[in-house]
Amino acid sequence: MTTQHPIRHLFKIALACSLALGLLAANAMSKDITSYGGTELGSVAEFRPELGLGWLSGYLGPEALPNSLTLLPRPPAAGSAALAEDEEVAKATFALRGTPRFALAEADYDLKFGHLINGFSCALNTQISEENAPYLTTLLRRSVSDLGLSTYAAKNYFKRKRPFQENHQPIGIPKDQAALEKDPSYPSGHTAVGWGLALILAEISPDRANELLARGRAFGESRIVVNHHWYSDVAWGRVMGAATVARLHADPTFRTDLESAIAEFASVRTKTIPPAGDCKAEAAALAQGFQVSDVTAIDVLLEPDATMLRHAEENNASLLKVFPKGFALDAAHRPHITIVQRFVRTADLDKVYAATSRVMAGADIAAMKLDAVKYYYIPNGEMGVAGIVAKQTPELVKLQADVIAAVAPYTVETGDSAAFFTTPDDPVIDPALIGYVSSFVPSSSGEQFNPHVTTGVAPRSYLDQMLAGPFEPFTFSPAGAAVYQLGQFGTAAVKLQQLDSKP
Numbered sequence: 001m002t003t004q005h006p007i008r009h010l011f012k013i014a015l016a017c018s019l020a021l022g023l024l025a026a027n028a029m030s031k032d033i034t035s036y037g038g039t040e041l042g043s044v045a046e047f048r049p050e051l052g053l054g055w056l057s058g059y060l061g062p063e064a065l066p067n068s069l070t071l072l073p074r075p076p077a078a079g080s081a082a083l084a085e086d087e088e089v090a091k092a093t094f095a096l097r098g099t100p101r102f103a104l105a106e107a108d109y110d111l112k113f114g115h116l117i118n119g120f121s122c123a124l125n126t127q128i129s130e131e132n133a134p135y136l137t138t139l140l141r142r143s144v145s146d147l148g149l150s151t152y153a154a155k156n157y158f159k160r161k162r163p164f165q166e167n168h169q170p171i172g173i174p175k176d177q178a179a180l181e182k183d184p185s186y187p188s189g190h191t192a193v194g195w196g197l198a199l200i201l202a203e204i205s206p207d208r209a210n211e212l213l214a215r216g217r218a219f220g221e222s223r224i225v226v227n228h229h230w231y232s233d234v235a236w237g238r239v240m241g242a243a244t245v246a247r248l249h250a251d252p253t254f255r256t257d258l259e260s261a262i263a264e265f266a267s268v269r270t271k272t273i274p275p276a277g278d279c280k281a282e283a284a285a286l287a288q289g290f291q292v293s294d295v296t297a298i299d300v301l302l303e304p305d306a307t308m309l310r311h312a313e314e315n316n317a318s319l320l321k322v323f324p325k326g327f328a329l330d331a332a333h334r335p336h337i338t339i340v341q342r343f344v345r346t347a348d349l350d351k352v353y354a355a356t357s358r359v360m361a362g363a364d365i366a367a368m369k370l371d372a373v374k375y376y377y378i379p380n381g382e383m384g385v386a387g388i389v390a391k392q393t394p395e396l397v398k399l400q401a402d403v404i405a406a407v408a409p410y411t412v413e414t415g416d417s418a419a420f421f422t423t424p425d426d427p428v429i430d431p432a433l434i435g436y437v438s439s440f441v442p443s444s445s446g447e448q449f450n451p452h453v454t455t456g457v458a459p460r461s462y463l464d465q466m467l468a469g470p471f472e473p474f475t476f477s478p479a480g481a482a483v484y485q486l487g488q489f490g491t492a493a494v495k496l497q498q499l500d501s502k503p
Contacts, residue, residue, distance in 0.1 A: 038256035039138055047145040054113035056138065058146035059254045065146060066243040068154035068187060072236050075160045075186040082232060089224060089231040090163050092291035095346050096225055097170065099494055100285035105222035106172040111148075111193065113141055120201060122279035123215035124208055126269060133268050136204065136261040140197065143248060147196035150244040151189040151237060160186035164227045172226030180228060188229045191237030192244065194219030199245045203258070204265050214286075216241075221290035288494070293418035296346045297437055297486040298496065300356050300403050301336040302365060302478040304453060308372065309335055311388060311474060312455050315375070318466075319386060319456035326457035327489065334484065334492040335453050337370075337390060339403050341440045341486065343419060348410035353483060353497040355406035360481040360501040363399050368478055370396070374471050376452060377463045380432055384463045385489055390451040390476075400449055404441055414438040421485045421493035433490055457489060 047055040076082035096102045108119060114129075117140065121127050130137045162185040164171045171177060183189075198216020202209035220237055223229035229237075248254045304312070312335040320326055327333045344352055371391040377384035390396075415437075417429040436444075444450065458466075481501045487493025 038260055039142065039253060041134055041138060044138070044142060053111055054141065055145045055148075056141040058142050058149065059248055059251045060146045060244075062149075064247065064251075065150050066240060066247050068151050068240050069157050070153075071239065071243060072154050072187060075158050076230075076232055086163075086230040086232050087167070089291060090167060090169075090227065091347065092294075093225050093227070094169060095292040095296065095349050095496070096288065096290075098496065099288060100281065101288035101290070102172065102225055104282065104285040105225035105290075108194070108219050108222035109173050109176075109190070109226065109228075111144075111190065113137075113144070116144070116193070116197070118276040119219065120197065120212060120215055121275040121277060122282050123198075123211040124201060124205060125211070125275060127273045127276045128265070128268060132271070132273065133261070133264050135257065135264045136268075139254070139257040139261045140200065142257075143200055143245075143254070144193050144197060146248060147193045147241055147244050148189045150240045151187050151192050154187055154236075155184040155189070158186050159184045160230075160233070162228060163230050167227070169227055171228060173228075185229055186233045186236065187240055188220060188223050188233040188237030190223050191220030191229070191234045192241040195238040195241035196245045199242065200258075204262050205269075218286050218290070225290050287422065292346050293415070294346055295343050295412055295415040295419045296349060296496075297341070297343055297415055297419040298349075298352065299336070299341050299484045299486050299490075299492050300339045300352075300407065301482060301484060301492060302339060303480040303482060304335055304337060305477050305479040307474060308388070308453060308476040311372065312453050315386070315388065315455040319458045319462075322462045323383075323456075323458045327491065329455070333487070333489075334495070335455070336482075336484070336492045337451050337453055337478070338490075339396075339400050340407065340445065341437045341490070342407055342411045343413070343415040343437060344407065344410045345412060349483075349496065352407055352410050353499065355410075356403055356481075356483060357500040359399070359402045359406050360499045363395070363402070363501075365399070365478040365481060365501050368393075368395055370451070370476055370478070372453075372474050372476060375463075375467050376450070377458075377460070377467070379460055380430070382460055383457055384460045385454060386456055386458060386463055386466070387452040387454040390453070392449055392451060396451055397446065397449060400445055404445060421487040426488055429488060433486075433488070436490065437486065454490065 044056045047053065047057050076086055096105075107115075110116070117128060117137070128136055162180055163169075164177070165181060171180075195216045198212045198219070202212045205212065217238075220234040223234055223237075224231055313329055316329045320328060329335050370393065372388050373391050374389050375386065376389045377386040414434065416434070417427065420429045420433075422429065442448065478501075481499040482492075482495055483497045483499065484492035485494040485496055
């Protein structure tokens with residue numbers, strides 16, 4: 001196929017064709033049919049043991065693997081709309097560097113079987129291993145070999161260069177760059193493995209199918225995040241994953257092993273083994289997606305010292321007792337003093353970091369002495385967002401003015417929810433917050449600047465009582481400066497860049 005079409009349309013067509021291909025191949029035979037029709041545990045040789053992956057030789061011989069060279073179109077040609085889309089998607093991932101999503105993408109690079117299957121543990125809502133699920137792990141260890149090999153006919157024929165060889169941007173796992181340069185980009189083998197694994201696991205645990213398929217999709221998207229693959233590499237890698245799983249279903253040994261694995265997994269679930277890893281952290285990382293909006297809502301802020309942190313955490317604990325549905329001061333809600341909140345072009349974030357670092361270094365922020373003087377809150381209906389106010393000083397006002405001027409060339413008027421960090425449970429940003437960020441300059445700058453540390457959310461009736469009560473003033477200093485992506489309630493949700501604040 002030489003004509004280039006938009007990737008997303010081709011993906012739907014090719015996926016249907018690849019699934020049909022496997023289902024039509026029902027008369028194919030396995031490479032090693034055992035006496036009872038399934039794989040005898042411990043009987044299958046390890047796949048390329050020198051790689052240390054812990055995979056087993058697959059079910060399909062070379063002649064039985066789906067032919068990626070036959071199934072897939074040519075990779076996007078120079079000047080095509082498909083290549084422009086690849087380049088656009090790649091650029092939209094660059095701002096994820098240094099975020100939890102980038103860290104997860106780097107972790108997804110590791111294809112050692114134990115690590116690979118643990119990557120699906122949260123989606124599966126349990127942990128499987130060779131000890132508690134020998135038949136299931138044998139099925140998967142054999143299948144991943146077929147999934148990975150399915151991409152190499154096209155890889156070796158087209159020899160497409162990887163995105164980092166074209167855009168010269170940093171990559172995840174830089175120590176493996178030389179090896180990656182020798183392994184062609186199109187289609188993505190990692191994606192075929194991740195998507196195929198998700199399809200098989202979804203059949204074994206159908207009640208977790210949505211979670212498993214979402215994780216399989218994100219596993220392939222990780223390849224774009226770390227700048228190892230183009231979007232089209234990943235889209236067509238999924239096709240090869242689906243085609244291979246379909247073809248595996250035509251193999252009698254695979255089908256018998258699958259039945260054994262389903263029965264075995266039902267027993268594993270009765271043991272209520274918790275998932276491996278931190279599922280809350282994984283969910284937060286996945287919520288960032290794999291592309292960043294053209295616009296990012298940022299908070300250029302000062303990070304307070306231990307004295308302010310202690311007072312902020314004490315107040316936050318009091319607010320949570322009154323309103324448990326509020327937020328705790330944690331990794332997604334960092335205590336801070338906002339200097340300026342703005343919508344900026346995502347493509348210009350590196351320039352924002354450089355410009356604001358120069359301002360912070362020139363201000364000698366660590367030498368500032370700031371006085372906390374009272375509680376306050378911003379009303380929002382029957383609720384309020386509370387905080388501790390720091391006394392405005394000429395040094396703070398000048399710092400804010402300098403930061404506003406430094407960021408001005410990269411700002412845009414407004415943004416939408418996509419510009420903020422959101423979670424699947426709370427994906428829509430309050431319009432009042434969008435308006436607040438849009439009008440921060442001039443509404444909250446200059447004489448209107450109100451330096452404060454946000455501490456939580458509570459009903460206004462309680463906050464009115466809090467403001468009427470005593471406040472013990474204290475002195476604190478900035479401990480650092482950073483640029484964060486804003487989240488719901490105007491929280492500092494994701495650190496984008498630590499700023500160099502040393503004079």
